[in-house]
Amino acid sequence: MKLRTLEGGEIEVEASAIDALKLRLRGALFAPGEPEYEASRTVWNAMIDRRPALVARCLGNADVVAAVEFARRHGVLLCIKGGGHNIAGLAVADGALLIDLSPMRGVRVDVPARVASAQGGCLLGDVDRETQLHGLAAVLGFVSATGVAGLTLGGGFGYLTRRWGWTTDNVLAMELVTAEGRVVRASESENADLFWGLRGGGGNFGVVTSIDYKLYPVGPEIVGGVVAWPASEAPKVLELYRELATNGPNELTMVALMRPAPPAPWLPKEWHGRPIVAMLACHSGDPAEGERVVASIKKLGQPIGDVLVRRPYAQMQGLLDATQPKGRRYYWKSEYLGGLDDAMLERYRAHAAEIPSPHSAAILFQVGGAIDRLPADHSPVGNRDARFVLNLTSAWERAEDDGANVGWARAAWEDLRRFSTGGNYVNFLTEDESPERVAAALGGNLGRLAEVKAKWDPTNLFRANRNVVPRGG
């Protein structure tokens, strides 16, 4: 069988070596043509169509070690799939050996210690489900089918970020299989250099098989949901958004967005497809206080839909899921913003009015709050001056519409990027981004990341990612 080498060439690996790998796995090994192969190689973004040569579907550390050793021995390109949600499709590479962690979705919650250990193939919803059973939550993201590993290794933000920081700020330890095929732990007290690099440096250092998250009391009932108005109300809605973002408590996190109305049951049929402005809000503290804090949102103008109510936190975590189905074509452009000035908001509204697809949106996520309690070099995630994340999210169905939809996101970004802090979120970078954009995402941390990489992965075995070239490599 032919596989891609690390250098990009091809190598013929004997059938006996492939059979030996198959025998070592408790999970399974798939080649193209087998039905399960398609499920493993397919990722969230249908723009990505890559064909690994082999898929090792792993059930535990021993399987991962076997796959890493195989790749090392034969000099074969490796790629790693957590939740498969990366917009750039970094989980899959042509001709590679794909380590598919999708069966590794176990979560163990230590209630007295307030720690959840999540396996490397977990989705956000897996962790929320187990932790909310105990009224606890980890700091995760907004869409429940996203993989915890990719999200955490790149930083991570969601409704709890303003209270407790980036997701990585709340990681206590990680377990991983290194390029040497060793199982090691990384924490403040074990392999601290590696622990630093893992918190923002992506999959550069190994295959992460388990992550320990610090948990906090949240819910189970919170006040959260979404209110929508006609797009003509956007100036007033965005003004309130800015005011609440400036003066509201860290328990409150909001997301403002403009888009054609989705066919959601809480929106009147006659509005489906017409331009709206909406505000998602989640107050993760005491519900009575939450109702007081969000009252001004509910009172603003004449909403066309309002489902901002008391609800389970776990439900809030899945509220956006239906708008982000697997299998559409997606293209994003994104920047961190330090604030929302009038000129920026005026241009934002103008670009939202030009959206060419019923599925696309111009989104402003609120961050800030606790992220700047830690020093800039605490981890490679950095960007602790970010107050908002602008994400221009194009989503559409047909390949023939690629030009119009990619074009919209790019044109809006070209105009709006002048309002950026200069940084951007590494996990929102698309396939076609330049090394300069990756450098902007990782701030001044690339040099130190290269040193950690040189120690833990000197041959750059893990390169299907936002690759950090080992220092001297």
Ligand SMILES: Cc1cc2nc3c(=O)[nH]c(=O)nc-3n(C[C@H](O)[C@H](O)[C@H](O)COP(=O)(O)OP(=O)(O)OC[C@H]3O[C@@H](n4cnc5c(N)ncnc54)[C@H](O)[C@@H]3O)c2cc1C
């Ligand atoms: C619909 C949607 C919503 C999102 N919402 C948020 C959000 O609210 N907040 C946020 O912060 N981000 C969000 N993201 C971005 C998300 O953090 C990234 O897409 C992230 O890469 C997804 O992780 P994954 O495990 O699903 O990715 P994958 O595509 O599986 O992998 C992404 C990268 O991480 C590496 N990787 C994955 N698992 C491992 C592992 N176990 N060990 C080592 N390397 C690994 C892969 O090799 C690859 O390089 C969202 C993305 C989508 C598509």
